[in-house]
Amino acid sequence: xxxxxxxxxxxxxxAKRVTGDIIESVWIGRKKEPLKxxxxxxxxxxxQSRIGHVHRMGKHIIxxxxxxxxxxxxxxxxxxxxxxxxxxxQTEIAKHTHAILRLxxxxxxxxxxxxxxxxxxxxxxxxxxxxxxxxxxxxxDRFIALFRGRKTPIKSALLNQKxxxxxxxxxxxxxxxxxxxxxxxxxxxxxxxxxxxLHAAVKEVLKExxxxxxxxxxxxxxxxGEEGFFQLQHRxxxxxxxxxxxxxxxxxxxxxxxxxxxxxxxxxx
DNA sequence: ACTATTTCCTGGATGC
DNA sequence: TGCATCCAGGAAATAG
Numbered sequence: 192x193x194x195x196x197x198x199x200x201x202x203x204x205x206a207k208r209v210t211g212d213i214i215e216s217v218w219i220g221r222k223k224e225p226l227k228x229x230x231x232x233x234x235x236x237x238x239q240s241r242i243g244h245v246h247r248m249g250k251h252i253i254x255x256x257x258x259x260x261x262x263x264x265x266x267x268x269x270x271x272x273x274x275x276x277x278x279x280x281q282t283e284i285a286k287h288t289h290a291i292l293r294l295x296x297x298x299x300x301x302x303x304x305x306x307x308x309x310x311x312x313x314x315x316x317x318x319x320x321x322x323x324x325x326x327x328x329x330x331x332d333r334f335i336a337l338f339r340g341r342k343t344p345i346k347s348a349l350l351n352q353k354x355x356x357x358x359x360x361x362x363x364x365x366x367x368x369x370x371x372x373x374x375x376x377x378x379x380x381x382x383x384x385x386x387x388x389l390h391a392a393v394k395e396v397l398k399e400x401x402x403x404x405x406x407x408x409x410x411x412x413x414x415x416g417e418e419g420f421f422q423l424q425h426r427x428x429x430x431x432x433x434x435x436x437x438x439x440x441x442x443x444x445x446x447x448x449x450x451x452x453x454x455x456x457x458x459x460x
Numbered sequence: 461a462c463t464a465t466t467t468c469c470t471g472g473a474t475g476c
Numbered sequence: 477t478g479c480a481t482c483c484a485g486g487a488a489a490t491a492g
Contacts, residue, residue: 192485224469250486271485272470287470306469308486343463352487360485408484449465450485 193269193411195326195357196400196421199247200413201275205254205300206245208277213241213295214256220289225304227266227312236263236313237292249321249356262316270308276301323356326393334390338378345381345389346374347448358393361406361428364453366393368427373459374452375445399424427453 193201217234219226226233240256240263247253252275254265267275276285280299284291290302290311302311312319324333337354338345348354349363358366367374369392372385381389400406405419408429413419426436431444435455444453 194486268486270469270487304469305471306485308469310487341462347463350486448463451483 192271192359192361192408193273193405194250194359194362195247195397196362197405197411197413197419198250198252198269198357199401200405200419201269202245202247202252204413204415205252205275205277209242209254209294209300210245211242212298214238214292214300215295216293218291218293222289222307224307225289225302225309225311227310233265233290233311233313237265247357248319249323249325249352250359251319251321253319255317264314264317264319266310266312266314266319267302268310270304270306270310272306273302273304273309276303321356322353323351324354326355326357327397329355329390331387331390335383335386338381338386341378343378344375344447345372345378346450346452348378349393350448350450355393357397360450360452361408361425362393362396362400364428365396365425368454368459369396371459373456374447374454376460427455429453 214237217237219230219234240258243255243257245254250268252267256263256265277298277300285303287305288301288303292300294300338348341348346363346367349358349366350360364374366389370385370389372381372389400421403420403424404413405411406421407418408422411419427442430442431453432441435442435458438455438457440455440457442453443456444451446452
């Protein structure tokens with residue numbers, strides 16, 4: 192389930208491998224769910240374009256493209272199970288492959304996504320702008336202001352991509368644990384000091400996770416097919432019933448906004 | 461304007 | 477062994 196650290200890791204890996212390459216031709220599958228722009232529009236935008244900067248915005252991967260001075264962007268959201276693989280054309284085509292870009296270097300860039308929650312789209316020039324603010328760039332006052340007056344549980348607010356972009360279920364739970372805040376706490380009832388602590392926790396967790404190449408749970412791998420290691424640092428996520436690493440109290444799991452939320456009932460208030 | 465709930469999708473795990 | 481059922485969750489759609 193790629194969140195900000197996994198998407199950052201993948202984008203960095205892809206940047207190393209495909210920057211400067213030219214997309215010679217494109218195949219797009221017939222399943223409609225993965226396409227946010229019409230297939231013909233995606234194909235015509237990508238074909239004969241040179242791949243420039245590859246970067247992350249929230250949970251999106253952005254490929255800056257140019258073709259005869261005309262600029263555009265290819266935007267990829269990996270959803271739950273999406274993968275972008277760079278491989279030789281002879282490599283067997285994986286089940287659930289939805290797009291194949293043939294590159295001038297002789298390799299292919301393939302989009303594979305069994306669950307089809309991922310999305311592909313294109314935008315003219317540098318037009319794509321995800322909602323929300325980057326959690327690693329926002330300053331303390333703006334972070335605190337995001338939650339002012341919100342009655343929703345803090346966990347839901349952290350998952351809301353229109354506020355902060357890039358935080359998903361794992362990093363929301365891990366950040367709340369480090370900040371000592373229960374996931375069900377109403378955002379508006381959290382003091383400025385606690386929010387400042389949460390801000391620090393979010394940044395710390397995301398930076399540590401990026402440094403370890405993300406969390407490999409289910410089937411996440413980076414652009415080189417390697418697993419990340421941050422799952423070994425999880426303190427609450429998927430640890431229901433196991434002892435808190437700080438106080439030994441069993442970790443509890445509740446459902447908030449349809450998502451599993453894990454917390455220590457003693458360390459988090 | 462907010463907030464809460466439902467829906468989409470498949471593979472792996474679980475239960476009988 | 478086989479078959480049904482449940483669960484994972486990001487974000488859009490829907491309902492309140």
